Amino acid sequence: MLKNAFIILFLCFDINCQSNKDLYNGQYNTRPDGSEARLPKPGDNNYRTYLYNNRRYGADPSRYNPYNPNINQPGGFPYNPLNTNPLDDQFKYNTNIDPNNPDAIFPGVLGGWREDLQGRERRDSRQLKRDIFVNTNYGQVQGFKVYLYDNPDPNSGYRPWPPRQHPGWQLLQAVDWGPACPQPVRYTGATKGIRDMDEDCLYLNIFSPNTEAGATAQKYPVMVYIHGGQFSSGASNLFPAHMLAGFYNVVVVSLNYRLGALGFLSTSDENSPGNYGMLDQIMALRWVRDNIEPFNGDPNSITLFGPGAGAASAGLLALHPQTSHIVSRVIAQSGSALADWALIEDKFRVQNTSLVFGRLLGCPIDSSWKLVNCLRQGRSFYELGNAEFQPQVGFIPWGPVLENNFTYPGDEWYEGWRARDWTFLQTKPEDLITARTFNPALRYMTGVTTQEAAYVLYNNESLAPGYEISEQWFDQKVRELVLRYNYTLNPREVYDAVRYMYTYHPDPHNLTAIRDQYVHLLSDFLYRAPTDKMVKLLLEQNVPVYMYVMNTTVEAYRWPAWRQYAHGIEGVFLTGAPFMDQEFFPRRLRVDRQAWTPNDRNMSHFFMKAYSDFARFGNPTRSRILGVHFELAQAGQLRYLNLNTTFNSSIQLNYRQTELAFWTVYMPNVIGRMVPTYPPITESDRLYEGDIFMVPELTEGGIDNDTAARSRDNIYEYRDVPLKRPHTPQTLTRTLSQPVTLQSSRPPSEASTGSALSLKESTVSRAPAPVPRTRSRTQIVHGVPQTTV
The missing domain is CATH 3.40.50.1820 (Alpha/Beta hydrolase fold, catalytic domain)
Known part of the structure; x- marks a missing residue:
């Protein structure tokens, strides 16, 4: 039984949101004159403590920026005579729109703490409640950051894998932002807003204007934000929804999903069908429907919104048979489910992308099983997330895939997963619209x-x-x-x-x-x-x-x-x-x-x-x-x-x-448009079917489903067969002026003469006649292997 979990981060319930940092970091506990601020101790008035990852978080209400108490006060805050900034006085809005929620505070105040001044409390929010508890179907939550699903543990050989529900907990202290999913490092850092990155990244954040049980008979509409980033970058914490939730009385949920190869690597067979990032979104959406009521959200009024890839995801989920009944509204910002990059409909294109990616990381690509096994057990999440290349076909390398003629693991192959857990979409979005699979109230x-x-x-x-x-x-x-x-x-x-x-x-x-x-x-x-x-x-x-x-x-x-x-x-x-x-x-x-x-x-x-x-x-x-x-x-x-x-x-x-x-x-x-063709991964002397490149069955070339065992008894045994020889990542200089030449590890005398592998058919097809293949040199140009003649 796997112990790892797809995790959800509940952030900011009741707009008294906790987003805390290490209280002992001197950066957050010094006055402007350099003197040290007094840390709160147990027994002090207004002392609050949370334990998370062996760190203690507290509050010292007497130490909030006493030298300039209004310097960062949000515009529109209830009138304060100490505030003489005319810009703040131009926009005065009544924050207590809901008469049943008189204690609603202005968003932008994280439970009295600012993100950069942990342990110091705003004067305007000293009276606000700090200890927030919400009961969910999985257990009680304190603070609003919660485990949700099982995120397959790469150390257990389950990467990439579909998510699954978390078994639950008694009390979870959720007081910190969750890490972003692995992605290229150029998208991370303080300037980009992504400070932490980890494969254990499946969190969501919840922003609610009120979590008092029975405080209002009317539930708030729920808005689920799906971040963009071309399915390769981004994070939920880049959309702080405190203002949206607090100003206009909606429950806002933002979520993470797996990106890049970890989220969308596909070999179109049971070794890695792909679409894991979309399966993450489906699981999160189901969780919101089943657990949003304790946060005073209306499970019957769920709106999906987001930019770019988030807009495309929202459109796909609104049409998807498993989630269409959950989605009643969609707001698509600069994106569409019908974009070429939103859903890759050619499975041979994704196969080729997987081959190029595997070659880039030094993995064997003569079979889909060896490729996936190498990426699963032989490469770190940093390597998988940071490897970038420009595809020869299409705008971006990774994204949702139309599962046309895919094969999936059987119901009994892996404990905890069934065949349906691996499937995402097998019908084109245009056809789903015509078939009216969407919610009638959409x-x-x-x-x-x-x-x-x-x-x-x-x-x-x-x-x-x-x-x-x-x-x-x-x-x-x-x-x-x-x-x-x-x-x-x-x-x-x-x-x-x-x-x-x-x-x-x-x-x-x-x-x-x-x-x-x-x-x-x-x-x-x-x-x-x-x-x-x-x-x-x-x-x-x-x-x-x-x-x-x-x-x-x-x-x-x-x-x-x-x-x-x-x-x-x-x-x-x-x-x-x-x-x-x-x-x-x-x-x-x-x-x-x-x-x-x-x-x-x-x-x-x-x-x-x-x-x-x-x-x-x-x-x-x-x-x-x-x-x-x-x-x-x-x-x-x-x-x-x-x-x-x-x-x-x-x-x-x-x-x-x-x-x-x-x-x-x-x-x-x-x-008119032809069926796309792809650069050969290795050399081939012959062309079959007119416009389709045929790839010879060399040790380092082609792709084939090498998982011979299909039964429950020996699939585990076959999966655990180690690689015959280690493969180390190779540094590829992807420039036209300095191509990297790779030599096949197989001597020419051992070259196969009896078969060739077709990316068009994804099966081993026999050549018309045995033809010696003597050329086996391959160049990598711009991340895509090119044949030298």
């Missing part, structure tokens, strides 16, 4: 920005500092795009069509226009066109849909004009950042409180109010918000709210329909 809201893909340029440091691009650079990127998506029937015609559509014809040589058009090209292809397709399919099924286009920015950040309306910008407003303690955000996003403008504060309240009203009523503007309102989209009249500022927004029709139809109608139906 309502959908979605939005995009006018500069979605500007981050692609900003992340290219070679373009700094001006980020200007030439015509030649633009042409090269268009060619790469055409080849990456394998429009191999007529690539020249596809290139010409894309080039024509996204040329600024009034002045084709204008560098600013070229940059803007490139941003539009990627924004349309990756985000807007899939969003438009999703909206139209839902409207055909009479699903109410609201749309918006972000044409306003966070003025406090003072971003340059070409990337002011960036991907995911709504998250800044949704967290109530203009009113929140800046310590809740990554250092790169922190700004002085004086920098927030009236428009920033207005937009923040607009988004929190619109999102919470949509979760509560299914209408984002049941009443106008600062003069702004939404209208339902209709087939043929795609109304959307064009958000400039709260005083300069308007309802408009049919956003960029010509450009979006170019991707959803013209490209698939007129130009």
